[in-house]
Amino acid sequence: MSTTPALFISAPSSGSGKTSVTAAIARSHARRGERVRVFKTGPDFLDPSILERASGHPVYQLDLFMGGFTHCQALLASAAREADLILVEGVMGLFDGDPSSADLAATFGLPVVCVIDASSMAQTFAALATGLAGFRRDLRHLGVIANRVGSAAHARMVGEGLPDELPLIAALPREPRLTLPERHLGLVQAIEQPGLDALLDAWADAWDAALRPGLTLRPHPIEDVAEEAPRPLLAGRRIAIARDAAFGFIYPANIDLLRAMGAELAFFSPLRHEPLPDCDALWLPGGYPELYADKLGAHPTLAAALAAHVAAGKPLLAECGGMLALLDELVDVAGDRHRMAGLLPGRAHVRHRLAALGLQAIDWPEGPLRGHTYHYSTLETPLTAIATATNPNGGKAAEALYQQGPLRATYVHHYFPSNPEAVAAFFLGTDGHA
The missing domain is CATH 3.40.50.880 (Class I glutamine amidotransferase (GATase) domain)
Incomplete structure (x- = not known):
């Protein structure tokens, strides 16, 4: 059994800022010299290209349909053997799809943090956050992240009403300059963004400034398993x-x-x-x-x-x-x-x-x-x-x-x-x- 701090980053919906927050956390820890391994829930090629640049390591898929339980378990175990921090970015909203991000987090007992776009709400933020946290009892929520807040006063309002067991981990300000370009299939690939590293550092700076005291990522137990090695069927090809x-x-x-x-x-x-x-x-x-x-x-x-x-x-x-x-x-x-x-x-x-x-x-x-x-x-x-x-x-x-x-x-x-x-x-x- 390996133990490594781990965090599952989800949201109520697509477009809430999961990728930018995950990338910010990854870059923040990686530039301190920590070994960060990031996974993406479900099929995706574009978000992983950004997360790979942020963490400095290839980003693998965790998908219970495409890969199955044993394959996903082996990928997590491999990461846990060498990483100081494991991050998993969810797909769509926390409970969307079958299997959903919630299914994956529950399967492996990964602690969840939801990123909520607070740009058009105030105290309702707490209602949405507590609703997400209480919808399924088999999930463990560490807290919530407010994204795109307009001011310090706005950040205080969105935190009002949150219970002690669901703290506001960070309130990230709305900053149009810190957005990624998109096209018809999603984010523009990392290979096509010459200024990406500077943007990732700016995201990490914003995360470090917004992070509130009290977030503790305890070592998470991950069963130390490995998949059976495939036969060398393509040797010589x-x-x-x-x-x-x-x-x-x-x-x-x-x-x-x-x-x-x-x-x-x-x-x-x-x-x-x-x-x-x-x-x-x-x-x-x-x-x-x-x-x-x-x-x-x-x-x-x-x-x-x-x-x-x-x-x-x-x-x-x-x-x-x-x-x-x-x-x-x-x-x-x-x-x-x-x-x-x-x-x-x-x-x-x-x-x-x-x-x-x-x-x-x-x-x-x-x-x-x-x-x-x-x-x-x-x-x-x-x-x-x-x-x-x-x-x-x-x-x-x-x-x-x-x-x-x-x-x-x-x-x-x-x-x-x-x-x-x-x-x-x-x-x-x-x-x-x-």
Whole structure:
């Protein structure tokens, strides 16, 4: 059993400031020389990129649907063995979704702090805070954080009525200069923000100034477990992975798994017009090809190299943005048309409104996998799906899986640890042998 101070940071809703507060706490402790490990609840690529920069360490997902209890427990245990502080940022509101942030916090007994946007309330703040704290008896709340307060007097008002057992931990002032830029999928990626470190330091300064005396993070017991090591099914295989601002939606756990199964990974940047590395298989993850379509289209060798890769019968997995990059055409939100790689028949249109969002379970020919979908584009293709995903919460999102020779494409962002053997079988090729 390991014991490490831990904190689960949630909120009544999205947009309350969970990410900025979590990042502020992480940077505050990290710059004191402490080892901070941060997790993000549920599927997300954008918030973790900010939290990774704040903490100086990769941010992993804790998701009871995608990864399961044992996987999440092993990730927490690994962090506890080396960290001075563990932070977990929740998703949406504390009780939203199935499984919810509350389910995850209760499962592992993590103490909860809620961030509440106080900008449009005064004494009602206490009613909301005590309601959140009392809604489920299996959660332990350490206190509450008021975000976007207008003045010291406002901070006093929001603290009125809070019981002793639910103290106001901090009252952070409203400061428009300390906000992160956003776009259609959420926060702008860390890699695209040259001034991010200065902003994170400013957040940490604001947190240190706002923190009130009395917050005690006691060592939290975490069972010292480890997952069974995967078999080296990909030993001797070289997998190329696109990774840059256009293809940045990559779970660290996916990379860890591929390496643990023996694969050699070769990263390259299509945006920098780097050539496709010599490889046995290729992964084009999601990202923002619609923002860089002209630059991708100007790559002098990529389209031909991708075509040759597929013609040689080598596996290629294209997820969401990676799939869009392989189409005949991509129409951006302004209506401008961009020629893409032309390996998949069809075109995609980027819309102003969200097209799909939700957890996904999908049956590959090699076995079932789990993941999620989140995109603003719609796809037109003559291809027939070989499988269709389901949403565990009964939502409308149900993504198709397309196969054309060794090329497999879908809007689903897969979580590889949900079925390592299926992932390995695909990257080995259709005959299942290296």
